Structure formats: structure tokens, C-alpha cells
Amino acid sequence: MKNIMKCILTVLFFGGILHATQDEFYIKFAKDDREWHLDYQNSSGSSFIAEFTLEGETVNDWSELITVQAISVPSPSLRKYYSEFIRNLKDAAVEHEVQKRLILKERKSIFFEWWIHEDSPEAQHEWVRAFKREDRIYILRYTTKKIHEVEKVRPIWEKNLRKARLKSGSIKNVDELVHLSPKVENRVFTDPEKTFSIEIPSNWEVQRDDVGGILFIVPPSKGTLSICAPLESDLSEDEILHGMVELRKREDASCKLIRHEKINLPNGESIEGVIVGPTRVGSQNEIPINTLVVVNHGRMIFATAPVEIFEEMLPIFKERISTFVVHEPSSWWDYLPSFW
Known part of the structure; x- marks a missing residue:
């Protein structure tokens, strides 16, 4: 198995604008040692999304994708997020059978996977970890279209997402951070x-x-x-x-x-x-x-x-x-x- 390189992705909130402060939330997780780069990000108020692709790929043409996002939800419910997520998938893929599996359900987090089989042109497999904190849900997703490699990457990414943690407080090792401050005003x-x-x-x-x-x-x-x-x-x-x-x-x-x-x-x-x-x-x-x-x-x-x-x-x-x-x-x- 390849060495796992630590990566800290930081979602920073202060006054409705994303930027570095001493009060912050971030998702800490591991990724593999290939070259990943931030290809897309957008924010609005207290909501945020960032997408990482492999070197040479973009969010419009990708084989694997890492997504980090935060959404503002009054009285957030992880169970409701999970059910609506799957329902929307099934609505979108009416011609393709969507399979799902709940891996872990905790009081403040949920971990699940969904997939569309390889005989479909929309074939893909995704693992999703979501955390609840105050009035927001923080989400980490890894998606692959390489269906023939799912069982090969499963132990790596299930471990990465299972060990992911939502952290709060100040960051000491600034050099280890991939800052997600918005570039777009x-x-x-x-x-x-x-x-x-x-x-x-x-x-x-x-x-x-x-x-x-x-x-x-x-x-x-x-x-x-x-x-x-x-x-x-x-x-x-x-x-x-x-x-x-x-x-x-x-x-x-x-x-x-x-x-x-x-x-x-x-x-x-x-x-x-x-x-x-x-x-x-x-x-x-x-x-x-x-x-x-x-x-x-x-x-x-x-x-x-x-x-x-x-x-x-x-x-x-x-x-x-x-x-x-x-x-x-x-x-x-x-x-x-x-x-x-």
C-alpha cells in the first residue's frame, strides 16, 4: 500500500467570510501520495465547496474527485441529509439503479457509500463522510469512475474517511494547511x-x-x-x-x-x-x-x-x-x- 500523506483541509468561518482566524473548523484527513490540486472553489456566506482533481484532470473531465464542502442548515439533521442525498441521486438516475450502504452512524457524523454499476454509462462509486456542528454540515467525499479499481481503493479511502475528524481551534502547523480561502470576491x-x-x-x-x-x-x-x-x-x-x-x-x-x-x-x-x-x-x-x-x-x-x-x-x-x-x-x- 502506498504511503499515506497527511493533508489538512481547512474551512475557515468568521463573519460570514472565509479567511484565516484563530476560531476555525477544519476537516483533517489523509489522502494518497499522488498529485492532487484544487481545481474549483466557491463560497457564499457560511456555505462553501472545494473540489480537488488529479494532476492533468479538471472538474469537467475527471476520473477521481475529492470534494470538501460546508452547508448552512437550520437545525441540521444527518439522517435527513443522508435520506435527501440518496433520494436526489435516485431522482437523477431514474434509468440507472443506485445502490447504497450505511457504513457508520454516530451522534455527530455519518459515513456511507453509494454506487452505480459498471454496466451503466453513469457508473461511479463514492464514499461520503458528513459531520454536524452547530448550524452547518461539513462534508468530505471521494468519488471514482474507475469501477474496476473500487475494491483496490476501498481499504485506502474507507480508512481515510473513517479516520477523518472535524476539528476546531487554532492551527499550529500552518505549512501543512491547504487553505481554502476564496480567490473570488x-x-x-x-x-x-x-x-x-x-x-x-x-x-x-x-x-x-x-x-x-x-x-x-x-x-x-x-x-x-x-x-x-x-x-x-x-x-x-x-x-x-x-x-x-x-x-x-x-x-x-x-x-x-x-x-x-x-x-x-x-x-x-x-x-x-x-x-x-x-x-x-x-x-x-x-x-x-x-x-x-x-x-x-x-x-x-x-x-x-x-x-x-x-x-x-x-x-x-x-x-x-x-x-x-x-x-x-x-x-x-x-x-x-x-x-x-
């Missing part, structure tokens, strides 16, 4: 007509859609956030959301209402949206996605992501939606569109 985007603004990461691509809305694309292929043109309807918000659910069901027979989702606003109020899915996109309708639909200040907002990462992206989308502000024109000059 947020910026305030205002639409050309100056009718609304929203805070988004600076690396999100911005496009105007064909019907007067704004589309934000999360790299690399993590999802989209779409803000539609103002609604011209006398329907209530509940009626609009219900109509959208029924429309999605007609577009895709496998689509259903997954649940209602509350979004907390900075002023202490909240709005409620719905999560629907899966629907399929792509040139051959091969990518199943879930969608969060919200009506806020007379505008429909859609947040979409592939089903397998939707729950990871959801806290990030909710944090962005909570920063959405509508601007009332103060003079006729404000009605004039600005240059794109």
Missing part, C-alpha cells in the same frame, strides 16, 4: 436599466436572455441563476409558483414538486420558493437538473444545477437571491438604459 451587479441589483461572485458570467432577463452562469458548469423581466400578471405569488410547477411537469413527465424552500432576507423577513425536478437539458437531454423557483419583488428567479450537486449549490443560490434588490426610478433619466 463578490461584486454588486446592476442591470443596464438600473431596475435591480444583486451581489454575485466576480467570476460568474453575465448574459442577457431573449426575453429581457439576466442570466448568471456559475463556472465551471455548476449551474445558472436567472432573473426574469418584471411580471405583468394579476396572479398571486403562490398561483405563479403553482403554475410554474405544473408547466415543468408538462414539459417533463418525470418532473415533480420536491419541496417548498424558505429564503431568509437581511431585514429579518423571508420569502418562499419551490424546488422542482428533475428536468433534462443539453443537446440530447442528457443532464438532469433541479430548479429553485422564487418570486421576489414581481420578478421570477430561477436557480438551476445538476441534480447530483443541487443541494451543494442551493445555499449559495439562496445567499445570492437574498441580496436581490429592486430599484425604484427617481427621475425620467433613470428610465434610460445604460450601455451594456
Whole structure:
């Protein structure tokens, strides 16, 4: 067996922003001695995700993947996280049988694996370790598409994830840390007509859609956030959301209402949206996605992501939606569109 090289991945929280402080949580675990590199990271408020790939691979083209994430969840439940995780997988892979096995269940952590058999084009095997701390769930995942090597890597990665620990307190050996401080700063985007603004990461691509809305694309292929043109309807918000659910069901027979989702606003109020899915996109309708639909200040907002990462992206989308502000024109000059 190869020597195991220690690696400490640190998820640092202070004032809702990820950076080094004396008060921190981190997942300590071991990985093998191959060259792994941080290929993707994103954060929003108290939620975070980072993905590591092997040298020469990316998150868009990988054979093995390490994922570290933290999600903000009121009254977090590991049992609920596990059941929703598996249910979303099965919804996404309706044409493929998803197998699962609960390896370890403790009061503040859970360890399980899931897989799709090698005769499927979606074949893969993943081990997941999740920890509960205060109002967050911290997750460590190792995924491989090398199905023929699963039994070879099983003792290595089951040991690595079983021995993983959620730590708190200051770090002494700073040189051993792989810091996950975000490289991407947020910026305030205002639409050309100056009718609304929203805070988004600076690396999100911005496009105007064909019907007067704004589309934000999360790299690399993590999802989209779409803000539609103002609604011209006398329907209530509940009626609009219900109509959208029924429309999605007609577009895709496998689509259903997954649940209602509350979004907390900075002023202490909240709005409620719905999560629907899966629907399929792509040139051959091969990518199943879930969608969060919200009506806020007379505008429909859609947040979409592939089903397998939707729950990871959801806290990030909710944090962005909570920063959405509508601007009332103060003079006729404000009605004039600005240059794109």
C-alpha cells in the first residue's frame, strides 16, 4: 500500500467570510501520495465547496474527485441529509439503479457509500463522510469512475474517511494547511436599466436572455441563476409558483414538486420558493437538473444545477437571491438604459 500523506483541509468561518482566524473548523484527513490540486472553489456566506482533481484532470473531465464542502442548515439533521442525498441521486438516475450502504452512524457524523454499476454509462462509486456542528454540515467525499479499481481503493479511502475528524481551534502547523480561502470576491451587479441589483461572485458570467432577463452562469458548469423581466400578471405569488410547477411537469413527465424552500432576507423577513425536478437539458437531454423557483419583488428567479450537486449549490443560490434588490426610478433619466 502506498504511503499515506497527511493533508489538512481547512474551512475557515468568521463573519460570514472565509479567511484565516484563530476560531476555525477544519476537516483533517489523509489522502494518497499522488498529485492532487484544487481545481474549483466557491463560497457564499457560511456555505462553501472545494473540489480537488488529479494532476492533468479538471472538474469537467475527471476520473477521481475529492470534494470538501460546508452547508448552512437550520437545525441540521444527518439522517435527513443522508435520506435527501440518496433520494436526489435516485431522482437523477431514474434509468440507472443506485445502490447504497450505511457504513457508520454516530451522534455527530455519518459515513456511507453509494454506487452505480459498471454496466451503466453513469457508473461511479463514492464514499461520503458528513459531520454536524452547530448550524452547518461539513462534508468530505471521494468519488471514482474507475469501477474496476473500487475494491483496490476501498481499504485506502474507507480508512481515510473513517479516520477523518472535524476539528476546531487554532492551527499550529500552518505549512501543512491547504487553505481554502476564496480567490473570488463578490461584486454588486446592476442591470443596464438600473431596475435591480444583486451581489454575485466576480467570476460568474453575465448574459442577457431573449426575453429581457439576466442570466448568471456559475463556472465551471455548476449551474445558472436567472432573473426574469418584471411580471405583468394579476396572479398571486403562490398561483405563479403553482403554475410554474405544473408547466415543468408538462414539459417533463418525470418532473415533480420536491419541496417548498424558505429564503431568509437581511431585514429579518423571508420569502418562499419551490424546488422542482428533475428536468433534462443539453443537446440530447442528457443532464438532469433541479430548479429553485422564487418570486421576489414581481420578478421570477430561477436557480438551476445538476441534480447530483443541487443541494451543494442551493445555499449559495439562496445567499445570492437574498441580496436581490429592486430599484425604484427617481427621475425620467433613470428610465434610460445604460450601455451594456
